Amino acid sequence: MLDKNKKRVVCHPDPGFALGRHITIEYYDCASDVLLHKDAVESVLLRAAKESGATIISSSFHQFEPQGVSGVVIIAESHFTVHAWPEHNYAAVDIFTCADNIDLDTAIHSIEAHFSSRRVVISSDQNRGILPSGFESCVTNSDEKVMDRRTLPIAWERVYENTKPWGVSTSVDVYDCHPDMIKDPECITDFVGRVCEKLGIMDTENAPLVYYDETETAAGFAMNRSIETSGISGHFAHTTKTAYLDVFSCNKYGPRELSEFFLSYFRGSHYKMQVALRH
Helix, strand or coil: CCCCCCCCCCCCCCCCEEEEEEEEEEEECCCHHHHCCHHHHHHHHHHHHHHHCCCEEEEEEEECCCCCEEEEEEECCEEEEEEEEHHHCEEEEEEEECCCCCCHHHHHHHHHHHCCCCEEEEEEEEEEEEECCCCCCCCCCCCCCCCCCCCCCCCHHHHHHHHCCCEEEEEEEEECCCHHHHCCHHHHHHHHHHHHHHHCCCCCCCCCEEEEECCHHHCEEEEEEEECCEEEEEEEECCCCEEEEEEEECCCCCHHHHHHHHHHHCCCCEEEEEEEEEC
8 A cells, every 4th residue: 555645756856966876887798817706806896996086995705606706895985896797708887976086987997998898888877865955855655666667587587488489599618628528429428418408308319429520720529419399519629628519499498507517517617608599
């Protein structure tokens, strides 16, 4: 039930001022070797805060397994935060300030340079804590929607429910694989069997086709397997110790969970992932 005694928030012709400014920045096509390491990401955020003129109080950063970094730099004026996805060469950064002494352009460009980002998007620039003249209190009805805009799903379960794709295609590059794993055709055959289990398909036919590609620039084993409405293929480059894997299936599966299994199986250092919904 709505409390009729509460005031509705309306656009005030003279909003007065805001308590803070909140900017969200999307950093695409970053250097994955930076995003992979907690200390490197922390160094970039601390540098940006310092160069912008912010007063640094403390910082806390966490390294996720198998990869990914989240962290916050607390400043006297508020905070800098980051969430990094090395598999997508992407980092999401928030800068919140309640003072006018911070050079936001300097901070944004500093992070861009040290993440080696080739594409930067300022996705939002908000006034936070808008106070009207006279410091009157502003209260929204709790049952009203905060924002009247489309919210994108962030979980694959919701993507399946919302879009109902015919199938999902996932491409994964696993770097610094253990040489003994990618040079052993029996390991590759076993790998395909385990992927089938995770996709929920029965591999009752012949073993996957595993062959050696003697091309000078791509020397290494390759494999291809088609089962029912699913397909698994891969190339295992001996020179770069990289596994290039592609999976398509009409069965519902989690691309990230599958990618992390690939990383664990081949004992790689990190991975990159691209996903396409097929309709």
